[in-house]
Amino acid sequence: MIDQALRDAGLSIKDVDGVCHAGSSMQLAEYLGVHPRFTDSTMTGGSSFEVHVEHAAAAIAAGLADVVISVYASTPRGDRARAGTGGGGRRGGPPPGMGPNPGLEWEMPAGIRLPMGAYALAATRHMAKYGTTAEQLAQIAVSTREWATMNPKARYQSPITIDDVLNSPMQSSPLHLLDCCLVTDGAGAFVMTSAERAKSLAKAPAYVLGVGTCHDHSMISQMPDLTTTAGTVSGPAAFSMAGIKAGDVDLLMGYDSFTITALLHLEDLGFCGKGEGGPFAEDGRLGPGGSLPMNTNGGGLSYTHPGMYGMFLLVEAVRQLRGECGQRQVPGAEIAVAHGSGGVLSCMSTVVLGAEAALS
Amino acid sequence: MSATPPRRMEPPVIPVAEPFWAATRERRLVVQWCLECDRPVFYPRENCPLCLSTNLEWRDCSGEGSLYSFTVNHLSGNPTGAEGPFPVAIVELAEGFRMMSNVVNCPLEHLEVDMALRVTWEELSDGRNYPLFEPAGGTA
Numbered sequence: 001m002i003d004q005a006l007r008d009a010g011l012s013i014k015d016v017d018g019v020c021h022a023g024s025s026m027q028l029a030e031y032l033g034v035h036p037r038f039t040d041s042t043m044t045g046g047s048s049f050e051v052h053v054e055h056a057a058a059a060i061a062a063g064l065a066d067v068v069i070s071v072y073a074s075t076p077r078g079d080r081a082r083a084g085t086g087g088g089g090r091r092g093g094p095p096p097g098m099g100p101n102p103g104l105e106w107e108m109p110a111g112i113r114l115p116m117g118a119y120a121l122a123a124t125r126h127m128a129k130y131g132t133t134a135e136q137l138a139q140i141a142v143s144t145r146e147w148a149t150m151n152p153k154a155r156y157q158s159p160i161t162i163d164d165v166l167n168s169p170m171q172s173s174p175l176h177l178l179d180c181c182l183v184t185d186g187a188g189a190f191v192m193t194s195a196e197r198a199k200s201l202a203k204a205p206a207y208v209l210g211v212g213t214c215h216d217h218s219m220i221s222q223m224p225d226l227t228t229t230a231g232t233v234s235g236p237a238a239f240s241m242a243g244i245k246a247g248d249v250d251l252l253m254g255y256d257s258f259t260i261t262a263l264l265h266l267e268d269l270g271f272c273g274k275g276e277g278g279p280f281a282e283d284g285r286l287g288p289g290g291s292l293p294m295n296t297n298g299g300g301l302s303y304t305h306p307g308m309y310g311m312f313l314l315v316e317a318v319r320q321l322r323g324e325c326g327q328r329q330v331p332g333a334e335i336a337v338a339h340g341s342g343g344v345l346s347c348m349s350t351v352v353l354g355a356e357a358a359l360s
Numbered sequence: 361m362s363a364t365p366p367r368r369m370e371p372p373v374i375p376v377a378e379p380f381w382a383a384t385r386e387r388r389l390v391v392q393w394c395l396e397c398d399r400p401v402f403y404p405r406e407n408c409p410l411c412l413s414t415n416l417e418w419r420d421c422s423g424e425g426s427l428y429s430f431t432v433n434h435l436s437g438n439p440t441g442a443e444g445p446f447p448v449a450i451v452e453l454a455e456g457f458r459m460m461s462n463v464v465n466c467p468l469e470h471l472e473v474d475m476a477l478r479v480t481w482e483e484l485s486d487g488r489n490y491p492l493f494e495p496a497g498g499t500a
């Protein structure tokens with residue numbers, strides 16, 4: 001995967017002097033035989049890779065590194081098949097790290113199924129507070145599947161209807177099976193270097209125009225407001241750095257672990273007002289031909305979701321800016337936003353990417 | 361698929377939370393209070409997460425609250441010991457903090473965000489009690 005990414009960029013492993021990994025950058029570097037002078041093992045769940053972009057951009061700008069890589073590969077589906085079980089191996093609570101995991105004491109005894117239950121709690125509150133409907137949430141899954149029909153690599157490519165979503169088995173109310181992301185195997189990688197160096201490389205670069213990150217809790221019961229994420233901080237920070245407004249965005253790659261996740265991003269990044277995500281999604285504007293193409297690869301809902309999906313947001317955003325997306329290409333896409341969500345709506349990280357044309 | 365019904369997963373006790381669990385033996389719900397900020401601190405910590413003060417004391421709660429949000433878990437592997445789908449809740453306590461729990465003594469179709477709740481207790485194997493919540497007016 002790293003080899004493919006480097007060849008795509010016209011670079012080799014010998015050029016790499018910075019390594020990011022959402023686990024152990026030391027292990028990754030040792031495996032690759034790289035002795036990096038910039039290293040980053042930031043692990044914020046699904047948004048780790050957007051944070052890696054942020055850190056790598058800062059490191060390159062500060063002269064700490066010239067060429068930085070990040071890679072992600074995970075095989076939960078294969079692991080499950082090999083274990084011969086129907087599941088049960090899903091992560092149970094926030095990642096451990098500092099002493100006892102408070103989730104064991106304050107959440108798990110209540111029988112919450114994570115991560116799904118956390119998002120369900122957010123959805124229930126959003127529906128009660130703003131009148132958001134199950135149909136509106138389902139429309140996000142439907143629009144996303146429409147994109148997936150045009151991605152030959154998507155796991156699910158057959159169109160679905162709102163009724164299909166509502167009739168799929170209830171998991172953790174109000175979330176149905178088709179409100180939830182897949183569990184697939186998958187891998188992705190990115191290579192970053194300075195804008196100056198990128199000019200002479202193999203492919204047209206995607207430029208990092210703005211970045212922003214914020215997290216406001218780890219356990220869902222500690223989230224300050226179940227209907228408002230830290231994207232209200234990371235999004236404006238990234239947009240401001242890039243000098244753009246929501247209306248300038250040609251493509252939104254918004255982390256869709258669940259339909260409610262994507263709906264909250266629409267509001268918190270300012271594509272619509274707080275509480276208006278349901279009506280905003282309702283008319284299909286997020287699908288092909290709509291005014292805000294979202295998750296054109298088919299998303300975590302239909303394309304792939306190996307556990308920490310944020311890498312795939314970046315990969316699709318870059319492909320769209322380069323015009324490599326074939327049937328699902330967003331015509332003339334110049335500005336793409338990759339917005340990662342990690343933990344249980346915990347760590348939001350926003351990356352604004354632009355094609356060459358967006359620089360002028 | 362065990363023959364005996366599953367028991368609730370019993371919460372471990374971190375040292376700083378010992379007074380919380382000790383009070384549950386008398387079916388009292390207590391919370392840490394920051395005397396600098398004059399506000400509750402939950403879950404229990406060494407320091408207030410707003411001002412980092414260690415000037416904290418334990419106070420009794422009224423046991424009254426409301427249903428901040430809930431989800432009915434339809435999945436297998438129920439660690440609460442309940443039969444069938446069961447509600448997981450975040451409860452907003454009158455004192456101004458939130459905790460995760462379950463709503464009991466309430467038909468699923470009567471669950472409603474912001475409904476009034478009061479604490480009730482489930483005995484754990486070691487004499488502690490686990491705080492659950494039920495409709496404030498009794499069984500709905």
Ligand SMILES: [Zn+2]
Binds near residue numbers: 394396409
């Ligand atoms: Zn304080």
